[in-house]
Amino acid sequence: MTPLLEVRDLKKYFQNKGGMLHAVDGVNFKLEAGQTLGVVGESGCGKTTLGRTVLHLTEPTSGQILFEGKDITNPSKQELRRLREQMQIIFQDPFSSLNPRMTVSEAIMEPLLLRGGMKKAEMLDETRKLMETVGLAERFENTYPHELDGGRRQRIGIARALSLKPKFIVCDEPVSALDVSIQAQIINLMLDLQEEMGLSYIFVTHDLSVVKYISNVIMVMYLGQVVEMAPADDLFSNTSHPYSKALLSSIPVPDIHNKKERILLHGEITSPVNPKPGCRFLARCPYAAEECNRPQTLEECSPGHFVACCKYTEIK
Amino acid sequence: MADNLLEIRNLAVEYHTDDAQIYAVNNINLTVRQGETIGIVGETGAGKTTIAKSIMRILPNPQAKLISGEIFYRDENILKLSEKEMRRIRGNKIAMIFQDPMTALNPIEKVGFQIAETIKLHNKISSVEAEKRACDMLEMVGIPMERFSEYPHQFSGGMKQRVVIAMALACNPELLLADEPTTALDVTIQAQVLDMMRSLKEKLNTSVVLITHDLGIVADFCDTVAVTYAGEIVERGTVEQLFDNPSHPYTLGLFGSLPRLDSTERRLKPVRGLMPDPTNLPSGCRFHDRCPDATDKCAEVAPEDVEVAPGHIVKCINAVGGAV
Numbered sequence: 081m082t083p084l085l086e087v088r089d090l091k092k093y094f095q096n097k098g099g100m101l102h103a104v105d106g107v108n109f110k111l112e113a114g115q116t117l118g119v120v121g122e123s124g125c126g127k128t129t130l131g132r133t134v135l136h137l138t139e140p141t142s143g144q145i146l147f148e149g150k151d152i153t154n155p156s157k158q159e160l161r162r163l164r165e166q167m168q169i170i171f172q173d174p175f176s177s178l179n180p181r182m183t184v185s186e187a188i189m190e191p192l193l194l195r196g197g198m199k200k201a202e203m204l205d206e207t208r209k210l211m212e213t214v215g216l217a218e219r220f221e222n223t224y225p226h227e228l229d230g231g232r233r234q235r236i237g238i239a240r241a242l243s244l245k246p247k248f249i250v251c252d253e254p255v256s257a258l259d260v261s262i263q264a265q266i267i268n269l270m271l272d273l274q275e276e277m278g279l280s281y282i283f284v285t286h287d288l289s290v291v292k293y294i295s296n297v298i299m300v301m302y303l304g305q306v307v308e309m310a311p312a313d314d315l316f317s318n319t320s321h322p323y324s325k326a327l328l329s330s331i332p333v334p335d336i337h338n339k340k341e342r343i344l345l346h347g348e349i350t351s352p353v354n355p356k357p358g359c360r361f362l363a364r365c366p367y368a369a370e371e372c373n374r375p376q377t378l379e380e381c382s383p384g385h386f387v388a389c390c391k392y393t394e395i396k
Numbered sequence: 397m398a399d400n401l402l403e404i405r406n407l408a409v410e411y412h413t414d415d416a417q418i419y420a421v422n423n424i425n426l427t428v429r430q431g432e433t434i435g436i437v438g439e440t441g442a443g444k445t446t447i448a449k450s451i452m453r454i455l456p457n458p459q460a461k462l463i464s465g466e467i468f469y470r471d472e473n474i475l476k477l478s479e480k481e482m483r484r485i486r487g488n489k490i491a492m493i494f495q496d497p498m499t500a501l502n503p504i505e506k507v508g509f510q511i512a513e514t515i516k517l518h519n520k521i522s523s524v525e526a527e528k529r530a531c532d533m534l535e536m537v538g539i540p541m542e543r544f545s546e547y548p549h550q551f552s553g554g555m556k557q558r559v560v561i562a563m564a565l566a567c568n569p570e571l572l573l574a575d576e577p578t579t580a581l582d583v584t585i586q587a588q589v590l591d592m593m594r595s596l597k598e599k600l601n602t603s604v605v606l607i608t609h610d611l612g613i614v615a616d617f618c619d620t621v622a623v624t625y626a627g628e629i630v631e632r633g634t635v636e637q638l639f640d641n642p643s644h645p646y647t648l649g650l651f652g653s654l655p656r657l658d659s660t661e662r663r664l665k666p667v668r669g670l671m672p673d674p675t676n677l678p679s680g681c682r683f684h685d686r687c688p689d690a691t692d693k694c695a696e697v698a699p700e701d702v703e704v705a706p707g708h709i710v711k712c713i714n715a716v717g718g719a720v
Contacts, residue, residue, distance in 0.1 A: 332612025
């Protein structure tokens with residue numbers, strides 16, 4: 081079966097004063113229909129750029145993007161317009177991603193209006209259905225975003241993304257700005273929608289407990305590169321890359337009886353501008369050795385579990 | 397009361413705007429012992445930061461109104477002190493770390509100078525000595541002292557937060573108020589900063605009030621916890637009591653909302669509904685309209701504190717003294 085989305089050796093560099101900033105550097109993955117790919121990593125690791133590049137919100141420097149088996153790396157303007165119906169995004173910040181001068185129903189209706197081909201009454205009807213789907217009461221129809229709390233605003237963002245019945249949604253930290261109880265409500269909503277509509281998600285986040293919860297496969301990124309990729313449970317039970325290990329051990333767990341050993345990293349994140357060819361984690365890695373100065377490639381260490389570290393067998 | 401460093405009694409704070417009154421903190425009681433680390437947990441708008449600002453006496457004036465209450469710091473009611481007397485304590489005996497390291501530093505002053513400024517203000521020492529102590533503080537938080545003369549924009553987020561911590565600890569405060577000190581940081585950097593705060597706290601025997609929304613950090617860092625909801629403390633106790641036997645329905649809801657790394661469940665069990673509007677709080681128990689166990693009585697009667705176990709206090713009429 082062709083995967084819904086396939087990305088091959090995707091690169092996105094930004095020209096900047098000091099040289100080339102390698103935001104996304106040689107990323108490969110496949111996303112099957114109805115599945116969720118979690119992308120985790122810290123600020124500046126390229127996870128947001130990856131999501132945006134896949135959607136052509138920024139153009140890739142090189143590499144290939146296939147959607148339902150079709151190459152969409154260099155789409156024409158019309159093609160891109162049609163693609164956008166299939167591929168949507170939910171943004172991180174529900175406060176700045178909505179037009180403050182549009183009412184809730186106007187905001188949700190806008191994609192339908194832009195696509196065209198629907199009567200006003202049909203669109204209004206559709207908008208009401210969407211509001212119901214995402215759990216927004218009808219009385220909010222004519223309110224403005226500033227009158228609503230973060231959770232409800234994020235529901236508007238989700239309704240907008242769903243309005244054209246996409247197959248695939250990039251969720252860029254959709255719950256990071258929300259309080260835990262609201263966060264849980266939104267995650268449950270997203271899981272329900274996935275089940276009902278067979279949606280595929282790329283779920284970009286820095287919150288590892290959320291990502292484990294929602295993903296089928298998780299990809300750990302560090303400075304533009306994938307350092308480890310594995311099925312969600314496998315990644316947590318069988319962590320192989322030294323960076324993933326440190327990252328997982330850093331999550332504070334709300335449990336007072338099983339305190340785990342923390343791996344504390346030292347040093348700061350190296351600059352993504354003109355990086356050296358070797359392992360990018362080298363400067364902070366407790367296992368660094370001579371051979372780490374060579375470029376690292378992703379190797380399959382167990383079925384479906386990939387790791388980019390030449391020393392992973394020794395570390396285990 | 398001898399071993400209580402800080403005691404808050406019946407604190408109530410309101411914010412007044414042109415067209416509304418916001419009930420931010422409603423009759424809170426809290427004590428902090430010498431060397432204790434207490435976590436204040438709650439969601440946005442629960443009044444956590446207002447509590448910290450009341451202790452520091454830096455509530456926005458004139459919007460904030462202190463309605464009632466006393467805050468005793470070493471048997472002295474600091475709410476009664478003159479501004480001049482308060483300045484002797486603020487930044488010296490009681491220091492605060494703010495949430496956002498990006499805005500807590502002066503962008504046009506060298507970081508070392510900003511630390512030295514605090515030291516000079518509270519100690520009668522020369523500029524040279526103050527700068528030397530500032531260098532020591534930088535080293536203590538793991539920043540090489542060669543960076544004394546750099547500006548905040550030359551530091552990463554984690555390092556800026558360490559500068560803020562160095563500044564807060566520069567005068568060896570007895571009480572440190574940390575308002576979401578690691579929320580703006582990445583997890584691996586958060587782990588570094590928390591670890592550093594822990595060792596400094598042990599070295600200097602500082603009491604810490606840690607404000608956070610992350611129960612994971614509380615489990616890891618605190619001795620006691622207070623859970624806030626709509627300006628009230630709904631449950632408090634030791635970390636063991638609260639995590640092993642959470643008793644207030646809201647606390648249970650908070651735990652249910654957390655995606656757990658060790659769980660295989662496919663659905664979270666969040667608290668339904670939304671935080672109440674602080675200008676128009678519900679009658680009776682503030683939580684009754686979201687509470688799964690609410691009875692008719694909950695909408696009428698404001699619950700009293702019930703001590704379910706020694707030191708474990710729950711504000712719920714369904715809680716029974718001794719057990720739940």
